[in-house]
Amino acid sequence: MELYIIKFILGPIVECTVELLIGNVYILKYFQTFSMTVDLREFYARTGLRACYSDDGKIAESYLLSEDELKKIEELLTLIEKMPNGFEMGIFEVDGEKYCVLKCKTCTLVAVAGSENFSQIHEKVANSKVLADGG
Amino acid sequence: MVVKFYVVKAGEELVFEGDGAKEYGDLLSEINNKRISTSILYFKDFALYFERKHGVSVLVGTERNTVGLAKLRAKKLIDSYKKKLKLKSLDDAFELAEKVEEMSLDEFIKFKEGYDDS
Numbered sequence: 001m002e003l004y005i006i007k008f009i010l011g012p013i014v015e016c017t018v019e020l021l022i023g024n025v026y027i028l029k030y031f032q033t034f035s036m037t038v039d040l041r042e043f044y045a046r047t048g049l050r051a052c053y054s055d056d057g058k059i060a061e062s063y064l065l066s067e068d069e070l071k072k073i074e075e076l077l078t079l080i081e082k083m084p085n086g087f088e089m090g091i092f093e094v095d096g097e098k099y100c101v102l103k104c105k106t107c108t109l110v111a112v113a114g115s116e117n118f119s120q121i122h123e124k125v126a127n128s129k130v131l132a133d134g135g
Numbered sequence: 136m137v138v139k140f141y142v143v144k145a146g147e148e149l150v151f152e153g154d155g156a157k158e159y160g161d162l163l164s165e166i167n168n169k170r171i172s173t174s175i176l177y178f179k180d181f182a183l184y185f186e187r188k189h190g191v192s193v194l195v196g197t198e199r200n201t202v203g204l205a206k207l208r209a210k211k212l213i214d215s216y217k218k219k220l221k222l223k224s225l226d227d228a229f230e231l232a233e234k235v236e237e238m239s240l241d242e243f244i245k246f247k248e249g250y251d252d253s
Contacts, residue, residue, distance in 0.1 A: 075169060076169070079169055082162075087177075088177050090174060092171050092174040093171060095170055118175060
């Protein structure tokens, strides 16, 4: 509740940073326990985000994604392979649609987030306990 | 310092500022090759904010919890590096008008991308 008051008074600058701060803490927490076996249906039920995960740069399993989206995701995966060490998470906007990428040691989870705010995506993914439970 | 470093690419000119900025020149051009317009990248102990607009692309490095401020900085950088039309006299304006008149549609779109919002 207090957060919303701060947001309301101080406007967009604080809105962004405060929400990202909270998102970060949660995502880190869940990220460490994120295992290979993500149930994509469960992820969709809790977050409303369609997603897929990949092994070695290729899409291993997807849920409710169109071919066009899969092509874009493959393009993104080639980019993610070239990232410097220590990459954990990224949100990309491609042609007006946002893609959220979570990376762990063995696989990469990509969720399609439509045209929502960066901070909203953060919140959703952070609050999905799918990642904590490991499916 | 909230913003640790930044890399700006305006046209073919590359500008590096801050410690370790040069390491990310390659990454900027990699992202630039894709159709990505904005992105936030989280690394273990820092974050990067990327934005492309008005023909200028910017990569700003910051702490993980101050990405919002990096976004504002990136917008300011884009404003200062984007191409601006300099029309000092009426003659300049007419010259530009003649140029535009002779352009084909493809040429006009390329010309427009450098200056316009799209």
